Amino acid sequence: MTSVGKIYFFLVLSVFSLICFPGKQHTMNGNLLSFISLGGKKGIPPLLFGALFLIIYWLFGYDGITFSDEVAYLKLGDQLWNLTPVIYEDHFSSRWGTYLFPGLFTHLFGFHDRNASIASLLFYLATLFVLWKITPSANLRKWVMIFFISHIYLLHFLPKVYPDTFLIFWVVLIPVSALFRDKQPILAALVMSMAFVVGFCTKETMVLLFPFPLLLLFIDLKWTKSLAFYYYFALFALLLIILYLGYYQLKFGDMLFQFKSIHRGHYISGFSYHDKGWIIILKRITYLPFFAFIERTYWLWLVMAIPGIFYGLKSKGKPNLEFALCSICLLIGFWLMTTSLEFYNPIPLNPRHFIIMVGPLSVNIALGAKYWLHDQWWKRFITFLLMVGGFYAFALLDWKIGAFHFLFAGFILLRKEKLKYWAMTISLILTVTIAVYHQHQLKNYPHFLKTFQSLVKNSSEASPLLTHEFIVQSKDVLLNQPNIQAPLQSLYHLDGLKETPPHKFTLFVYNYYRHAYVKEQEFLDKAEEWIKKEGYEITSSSKDQWMRIEVYEK
Numbered sequence: 001m002t003s004v005g006k007i008y009f010f011l012v013l014s015v016f017s018l019i020c021f022p023g024k025q026h027t028m029n030g031n032l033l034s035f036i037s038l039g040g041k042k043g044i045p046p047l048l049f050g051a052l053f054l055i056i057y058w059l060f061g062y063d064g065i066t067f068s069d070e071v072a073y074l075k076l077g078d079q080l081w082n083l084t085p086v087i088y089e090d091h092f093s094s095r096w097g098t099y100l101f102p103g104l105f106t107h108l109f110g111f112h113d114r115n116a117s118i119a120s121l122l123f124y125l126a127t128l129f130v131l132w133k134i135t136p137s138a139n140l141r142k143w144v145m146i147f148f149i150s151h152i153y154l155l156h157f158l159p160k161v162y163p164d165t166f167l168i169f170w171v172v173l174i175p176v177s178a179l180f181r182d183k184q185p186i187l188a189a190l191v192m193s194m195a196f197v198v199g200f201c202t203k204e205t206m207v208l209l210f211p212f213p214l215l216l217l218f219i220d221l222k223w224t225k226s227l228a229f230y231y232y233f234a235l236f237a238l239l240l241i242i243l244y245l246g247y248y249q250l251k252f253g254d255m256l257f258q259f260k261s262i263h264r265g266h267y268i269s270g271f272s273y274h275d276k277g278w279i280i281i282l283k284r285i286t287y288l289p290f291f292a293f294i295e296r297t298y299w300l301w302l303v304m305a306i307p308g309i310f311y312g313l314k315s316k317g318k319p320n321l322e323f324a325l326c327s328i329c330l331l332i333g334f335w336l337m338t339t340s341l342e343f344y345n346p347i348p349l350n351p352r353h354f355i356i357m358v359g360p361l362s363v364n365i366a367l368g369a370k371y372w373l374h375d376q377w378w379k380r381f382i383t384f385l386l387m388v389g390g391f392y393a394f395a396l397l398d399w400k401i402g403a404f405h406f407l408f409a410g411f412i413l414l415r416k417e418k419l420k421y422w423a424m425t426i427s428l429i430l431t432v433t434i435a436v437y438h439q440h441q442l443k444n445y446p447h448f449l450k451t452f453q454s455l456v457k458n459s460s461e462a463s464p465l466l467t468h469e470f471i472v473q474s475k476d477v478l479l480n481q482p483n484i485q486a487p488l489q490s491l492y493h494l495d496g497l498k499e500t501p502p503h504k505f506t507l508f509v510y511n512y513y514r515h516a517y518v519k520e521q522e523f524l525d526k527a528e529e530w531i532k533k534e535g536y537e538i539t540s541s542s543k544d545q546w547m548r549i550e551v552y553e554k
Contacts, residue, residue, distance in 0.1 A: 053429075068470070072092050081106070097166055101166075130169075166203075182229070308364030456486050511546055
């Protein structure tokens with residue numbers, strides 16, 4: 001393991017120890033080291049239910065890999081724990097926080113994405129516990145639990161290895177550490193600075209929270225509170241930044257190497273904005289985020305968090321203010337932040353990016369519960385906004401999302417709190433269960449994986465397997481062996497096949513491409529045109545709703 005890997009492993013382990021070390025009953029003005037104790041029995045059932053639900057989802061909600069970035073992180077984790085150098089110009093390799101722990105589990109239990117995602121589950125469980133612990137009453141804890149564990153996209157990435165699944169924890173740790181800035185300024189400053197640096201080394205999206213301590217400082221100055229925490233935070237942050245930049249200076253002779261590699265990673269695509277003109281950028285930073293939040297079901301969380309954020313900004317109580325500021329920083333950052341300092345390029349509206357907001361928003365929802373539960377004005381206001389989301393979804397002919405928003409608009413108007421809680425809980429759990437079933441039917445990953453592995457086993461260099469680029473790029477994970485050589489040929493790269501056409505080959509089409517990689521249709525069409533031109537004939541074929549297999553010979 002590299003020296004930097006050891007340092008960051010120690011930092012991460014230290015933060016976890018602060019949370020998991022046994023201690024006394026916790027209060028917001030108490031000792032940070034006592035934070036982990038369960039305290040009394042009040043409110044424990046929601047915690048146990050939430051943890052059990054996450055574990056069950058991890059076991060049965062798994063729908064395979066996404067054939068994308070996670071492949072790179074799985075390979076990097078394997079390289080790291082096998083003492084192979086991992087840092088190079090690809091900025092993915094600098095995201096140590098993403099592959100450090102997944103790599104540990106694949107190193108211990110074998111190179112398999114399921115083993116790696118144990119780390120994701122542990123980070124989710126740690127986040128769940130932290131949110132449960134900082135919520136001030138048992139009655140509010142049940143709302144935090146149900147809204148945190150029930151977002152479709154947050155759960156979708158639970159059994160996977162992506163930076164966002166780990167960043168969820170580090171994001172929540174920022175406002176949590178701020179809760180102890182008065183009584184334990186040194187330890188709180190250390191935890192916050194570590195969370196920022198390790199979070200940034202997990203994914204650069206952590207910069208969205210950089211304004212948080214500055215806003216908190218402004219408020220504490222206004223309230224004439226002690227500023228000791230900020231002096232220590234500046235000191236610890238400076239030391240960690242020097243360590244971070246110094247590493248790149250020593251290894252590459254350029255302390256800004258990582259930032260330059262991030263910039264080099266920009267490319268023209270449907271998800272970039274700097275190349276689209278000012279009109280598209282204006283749409284992106286005005287109304288397009290509203291539409292994205294509605295279409296991806298974040299609208300419910302944002303709308304129901306409004307009372308908690310509104311009154312949190314006006315409150316001196318903990319954790320109301322801290323989590324209100326955290327949510328505001330994240331939301332403004334997603335809306336306006338640029339991914340480059342050389343040109344203005346807002347972050348793509350990828351639903352995966354937004355899952356780091358679910359934790360803080362769940363706390364805001366709980367802390368504002370008395371308003372959307374009992375205050376008539378707030379109930380009408382939230383109902384109206386949810387109906388706006390429903391009407392927009394219906395306008396897009398998406399009746400499922402529309403019905404989802406109208407259903408919850410109706411729940412808001414219910415009078416009895418207990419009835420409202422169970423109606424929301426059952427609906428949210430049922431929604432994610434249906435989503436899992438739909439994804440399994442769409443993808444049928446076990447069937448795909450078994451078929452693919454069998455086809456590879458029966459292929460050879462003289463009789464290769466021709467298939468999608470995203471499958472070829474994921475072969476190491478699909479075959480559970482890093483850096484494996486397999487007789488595969490990508491539809492995207494046909495030149496090698498055209499130069500020396502084999503006497504026999506197998507075409508493997510996975511219909512999931514129509515959902516996730518629609519551009520593969522173009523490459524498939526070109527390949528089939530070439531097959532016909534070369535005079536190949538089908539000697540055997542099989543087909544079902546998920547895949548098509550055809551054997552061609554001259």
